[in-house]
Amino acid sequence: MDKIPCSIAILTLNSAKTLRRCLESVKDFSDVYIFDGNSTDHTLAIAREFNIPVYKQYNTDEKNVRIKNFTEIRIKTDTLLKHDWTFLLDSDEYVSPELVDDVRRIISSSQDVKTAYFAVKKMVMGDKIIEYTFNDFASVMRLYNKQSGIAWKKSKVVHEQLYIPENVKIINLNSACYSHCTPSYRVAVQKDNYYLSLMHQKMFVTARSKKSVKLTVISIIKNLLRAANIFYKSIKMYYKYGFKETMPVRHTWRYIRYHLILSYYRLKELFI
Structure with a gap:
């Protein structure tokens, strides 16, 4: 063929x-x-x-x-x-x-x-x-x-x-x-942290270029909503399917953690 x-x-x-x-x-x-x-x-x-x-x-x-x-x-x-x-x-x-x-x-x-x-x-x-x-x-x-x-x-x-x-x-x-996806929570978080560090560096440069306060606030809200949405959907998932065939809780938390940290980075932009 x-x-x-x-x-x-x-x-x-x-x-x-x-x-x-x-x-x-x-x-x-x-x-x-x-x-x-x-x-x-x-x-x-x-x-x-x-x-x-x-x-x-x-x-x-x-x-x-x-x-x-x-x-x-x-x-x-x-x-x-x-x-x-x-x-x-x-x-x-x-x-x-x-x-x-x-x-x-x-x-x-x-x-x-x-x-x-x-x-x-x-x-x-x-x-x-x-x-x-x-x-x-x-x-x-x-x-x-x-x-x-x-x-x-x-x-x-x-x-x-x-x-x-x-x-x-x-x-x-x-x-x-x-x-x-690596089963190791520690290894997975290390990878997340590297991605976050790259985004943090870019945010710092963007903040120095006087990015709109309005856009920064919108970004903070979006990331908080994403974290909340993951939390809500996860609760529904574990209630419906239990824990045997679902994503491990610690790895679900990784996604929530990621967006919370992004929100924090964006918040810091407002004060640079």
């Missing part, structure tokens, strides 16, 4: 624990490549096993370089796309066979580039699939055509987002992509 004419750029940094399954799941795609932060584990060896090209995120020989602006790197990876169709995937994720089949069908039959395809996102902790989280119908954009006008929002340094033009139709697929 022919390879799927679709490009996948994967960001890595010491991703050996999850990369093999990730690459195995996309072996039917014709253009898969890695942007690496000079990993010191077996990431590069695994890439060689699959004959996957590896490029540097930054032009340096320094080891274990962490990304400081994720959108900047995403834009850089897009310069090497061989196909107009692009599939979004992280190194700690893997694609279900059903989703691979959906992508093949869409690309082989669709002439409409003004469509973005979302897929179900399932969380995995260790070998366990988390069936229920506070976000009951979590879906993430996975497939789009670069001729559609979809582009990365340059304002985001972490949790990068794509701008979707109004004339682009959105279709939700029932097939899933699986995302690994």
Whole structure:
């Protein structure tokens, strides 16, 4: 069977624990490549096993370089796309066979580039699939055509987002992509804290440029509402499904904590 004419750029940094399954799941795609932060584990060896090209995120020989602006790197990876169709995937994720089949069908039959395809996102902790989280119908954009006008929002340094033009139709697929989450609360919080530090740095620069007080207050309210919404939905989730197949309580708290800290950072902006 022919390879799927679709490009996948994967960001890595010491991703050996999850990369093999990730690459195995996309072996039917014709253009898969890695942007690496000079990993010191077996990431590069695994890439060689699959004959996957590896490029540097930054032009340096320094080891274990962490990304400081994720959108900047995403834009850089897009310069090497061989196909107009692009599939979004992280190194700690893997694609279900059903989703691979959906992508093949869409690309082989669709002439409409003004469509973005979302897929179900399932969380995995260790070998366990988390069936229920506070976000009951979590879906993430996975497939789009670069001729559609979809582009990365340059304002985001972490949790990068794509701008979707109004004339682009959105279709939700029932097939899933699986995302690994470390069972270790401590390790997960360390990752959260790094993202928060990047956002804090950007907020400080923005505050120095005299950002509107009104916009800052709106941002504080939005983050507080997000935290409250996660709390509310979590209570409903644990009441309905219990704790066996749901996201661990400590990890749910991580998401609430994240938005509370962002609100605090925004509040500090008002006094700089």
